[in-house]
Amino acid sequence: MEFVTRMGKPLPQSVLKSAERAKSDPVSRREFLAVASAFGASSATAYAMLGMARPAQAQTQPALEKGGTVRMQMEVRALKDPRTYDWPQIANFTRGWLEYLAIWENDGTFTPALLESWEINDSATEYMLHVRKGVTWNDGSAFTAQDVARNIEGWCDKTIEGNSMTGRFATLIDDATGKARAGAIEVLDPHTVKLTLPKSDITLIPGMADYPAAITPEGFDxxxxxxxxxxxxxxxxxxxxxxxxxxxxxxxxxxxxxxxxxxxxxxxxxxxxxxxxxxxxxxxxxxxxxxxxxxxxxxxxxxxxxxxxxWVENEIASAATIVIRPNQLAEVNGKRPYADRRVRKALQLAVDNAVLLELGYAGRGILAANHHVGPMHPEYAPVGLPETDPAAAKALMEEAGMGSYEHELISIDDAWRKDTTDAVAAQLRDAGILVKRTILPGTTFWNDWTSYPFSSTNWNARPLGVQIWALAYRSGEAWNEFGYANPAFDALVSEALATADVEARREIMAKGEKMLQDDGVTIQPYWRSLYNHTRxxxxxxxxxxxxxxxxxxxxxxx
Structure with missing residues (x-):
């Protein structure tokens, strides 16, 4: 049986190869579905490659009413340029009228939205984006390929402060200008956009489905x-x-x-x-x-x-997590306490991630290993859980000349994030490391979340582990709250982004995972199962x- 894209072209060999592994490995199935659909396979085709039928969509099963009101508990945040959205709650409000090129589904697949389909060549250096016909803006004007191209150009604009989309589309950006490379984005006709990359990048479709990628009209203010x-x-x-x-x-x-x-x-x-x-x-x-x-x-x-x-409980396993990170660039009293690797490693050694999972999230998740890639990611490489040794932690902190230093550990005042951060502070104190806990209300905490010297932050799931690294750990990115700047790690990220074959990418990721652990970049203790309740x-x-x-x-x- 031939497996093809939505446009009838054969899927790359790297995708066909990863299907065989996913058939025998239930853990990787959702991640395979993400990779296959990102390369242009329909959801039905991706499931067929696993020898499975796609589950029926909930909307097609029961009879549904037209009309009514839904009232949802959620933080209500101020609006801003979508490229600078830093929390999904903002996007949930504007999603009513600002839509996306593709939608990431709970089964891992990407559903075409304002794009009708897409194709990626075998080396992931050329993307053909097919814009859905018949779409109009709510002012009556036609939605065209020019709108798509304009938005992608905006995503590549590094002059916009806080534009995290530049991390997702870095491959398209000219380092000299800080904007899209000349000729990289080409409108072929009113419904086709061609992206030509200088090197492979497998993450652009997942990036288009992320919440800061809302599509805005010409002249958007x-x-x-x-x-x-x-x-x-x-x-x-x-x-x-x-x-x-x-x-x-x-x-x-x-x-x-x-x-x-x-x-x-x-x-x-x-x-x-x-x-x-x-x-x-x-x-x-x-x-x-x-x-x-x-x-x-x-x-x-x-x-x-x-x-x-x-009330009905809804659960989904995910790569959502929390990081408790020292900021390597932050200055405290004229010094950068967390620029010293020994200090960062001491913080890690003092903390048992299993304790954080139990006390911080009631055990409703799985252990993580301080490198922000997990078994739910297709390129995950098991490099071992971190060591816990409170005595060694105290000795290393003393060696760094920080034995009498009081660390201020900051968190938001909500439940699981506060509880997890409390558990970190308790273990640090048990190891003889001085800690002051500061708990801030959300309205204060989010104003400066990337700049705190030592704090906890929640991170949402991303389909690919290398996506997370490109957003959060690569030097100079808007969301790099760790202050991490390691040229060797950046080179691994670039290599992983350019590697379409999952097995080959896993070998690269193993090196990066170990590097993040050895550099003591963060305490990233567990992966969360997510729950909400509906009437x-x-x-x-x-x-x-x-x-x-x-x-x-x-x-x-x-």
């Missing part, structure tokens, strides 16, 4: 996006009160392209309601009938919600692997 919400999606913003409530309403004047493809939109109104960071407050709102969906819930609070009548009768609002919520997919059962 982030300062005026509420007052002039031009987009391709089926909803419009009715109101946004930061920290309180954000409301989306169905746009009755827009002929949405997705109805024929996906069904919907179903609900008339989606309210995001901010109850702060205390999960008990969320649960009280659920008991009082004030909400229909919880954004995400962890730890023992899951059991409390499971005891409530009329009985509500579909399309279960937890997404990347914390995405799609208003057009939400519906009440008839």
């Amino acid at each position: 982030p300062e005026n996006m509420l007052q002039n919400p031009v987009g391709t999606g089926p909803y419009l913003p009715e109101s946004l009160d930061v920290g309180i409530k954000g409301v989306l309403v169905k746009n009755p004047d827009h002929n949405w392209w997705g109805t024929e493809v996906f069904g919907g939109p179903y609900i008339d109104r989606l309210e995001y309601i901010d109850y702060g960071t205390d999960p008990l407050t969320w649960i009280e709102a659920a008991e009082a009938g004030e909400i229909d969906v919880l954004y995400s819930l962890g730890g023992d609070y899951i059991d409390i919600m499971n005891a409530l009548d009329g 009985e009768g509500l579909v399309g609002a279960g937890h997404h692997i990347g914390f995405e919520y799609h208003p057009a997919r939400m519906a009440w059962l008839a």
